[in-house]
Amino acid sequence: MSVTVPESRAESSQPQSGMARTFNSLRVREFRYLSGGTLSANFADWANRIGTGWLVFVLTDSAAQLGAYAFTSGIIGLGSTPAAGMLADRLPRARVVIAASLASVVLASVMAVLVLSGAIALWHVYILGSISAVTNAAGLPARQALVHDVTTPELLPNAVALNSLVMNVARLIGPPLFGVLAAVNDAAPFLAIIALQLIDAAAIRPLGLKARPRAGGPPRNPLRELWDGLRYVFSDRTLLSLFLIMFTASIVAYPYLSLFPVFAEEVLHAGSVGYGLLFAMAGMGSIIGLVLLANLSGMRRRGPVMLGCYFIHLTGIAVYSQMEHLWLAMLSLFLGGIAIGMGFALYYTLFQLHVRDDMRGRALAIAQMANQFFTVGALPMGLTIGLVGIQHGILLHVIAAALIILVVTMVRPEWRRL
Known part of the structure; x- marks a missing residue:
C-alpha cells in the first residue's frame, strides 16, 4: 500500500543543474515532510541507543551486560523486520510510521518516569528496550517505501540518496549529543525521544492516511x-x-x-x-x-x-x-x-x-x-x-x-x- 500522492511531486521533476540537482527531491513538498520526520526519528533512535546503553552500564558497571543487551535488542529487531514489511504492504504506510512513533513516545515516557523516580532496574531496561526494538523495526520498511510513494521514478534515485544522507547526519551528530545529555541526566535522552518522535509523527501526518487500493x-x-x-x-x-x-x-x-x-x-x-x-x-x-x-x-x-x-x-x-x-x-x-x-x-x-x-x-x-x-x-x-x-x-x-x-x-x- 502507499499514500495518495498529490500532484506537487510531478511538478518537481524538471531538469536541474549544480546544487539544485543535488537536492532536487526536496522540491517535492511531501518528500520534505518525510525527510524532516526521518531526521527526527533517526535522532530519536540514537537517543534510545545511547540512553539505554548508558543505563545498562550505570546499573551494572559491566561491559558483558552492555554487550548482552545490544545483542538481545539487535536480534529482536532483526526478527521483527519481516512482519514489519508485511504491515507496510497491508496497511497505509503513513499510519504504520505514525503508530510506531507514538508507541516510542509511550515507551520513552515510561522509561523517563522510572529513571526520574529512581525506580529503574535492569529488567525494566531489557523489557522496555525489547519492545522498543520491535516498534522501531515496525516503522522502517513503511518509511523506506514512502520514499518511493512520494516521488516519481525519475526522482527516486536522488530521493534515496537524500534519505540516506539524512540518516547519516543523525548518525554523525546523535551519539556525541546524546552522550553529553546522558552525562547531565540519565533521563535526558528519553525526554528527547518524546519530543523527537512527536515531531516525526507530526511531519508524517500530512502525507495522508488513506491508502491506494492494493495491487x-x-x-x-x-x-x-x-x-x-x-x-x-x-x-x-x-x-x-x-x-x-x-x-x-x-x-x-x-x-x-x-x-x-x-x-x-x-x-x-x-x-x-x-x-x-x-x-x-x-x-x-x-x-x-x-x-x-x-x-x-x-x-x-x-x-x-x-x-x-x-x-x-x-x-x-x-x-x-x-x-x-x-x-x-x-x-x-x-x-x-x-x-x-x-x-x-x-x-x-x-x-x-x-x-x-x-x-x-x-x-x-x-x-x-x-x-x-x-x-x-x-x-x-x-x-x-x-x-x-x-x-x-x-x-x-x-x-x-x-x-x-x-x-x-x-x-x-x-x-x-x-
Missing part, C-alpha cells in the same frame, strides 16, 4: 503473506543477487564497526578521543559520498557502480586494519566511507526500482535485514580476533567478504544489467 488483491493469512515475500525476493534473481552482496558484506566484514573502541585503545593508543574521531571520519565520508551520489542520480549502470563502491570500501577497511597511526586510520575510514555511502544508497535504489509494488514493503524489509546482520557477525569476528589479533582478524574477514562477493557476482551476473 495484490485482498489481505490473506499473515504467515502466507510473509512466506510470499520471502519467496518473491529469493526467487527473483536480481533481488537475490543484491541481497547476497549486502548480506555477505554485513555479516563477514562490517562487524569491524563495533570494534572501534578496542582498535582505538589497543592499536592506535588514542583512547576515547580516537574512538570518536574514527566514528566521525567514517560518518563524514558517508555524507560526502551521498551528496556526490545525489548529484549523479541520473547515472546508468548502477549495479557495476554499486559493486565497485563495495570493493573500494572493503579495501579501505583492509588498509585501516593495518594502520597504527591515528590520522592514517582516519583517512582510510573517510575514503572508505565515501564509497560505502554511495554503495548503500545504490543498493536501496536498485531494490526500489526493481521490486513489484505489491511486494515493496516485504522486499524492503528483507533488504533492510541484510544490512542488519553485522550484529550476528560480531561473534565470529570476535573469535577470529581472539586467535590472530585484531589487525589480522579484521583483514582476514575483509578478504573473505571480498572473495565471497566476487564469487556471487560471477555466479549471478544479473547485477551487471542494472
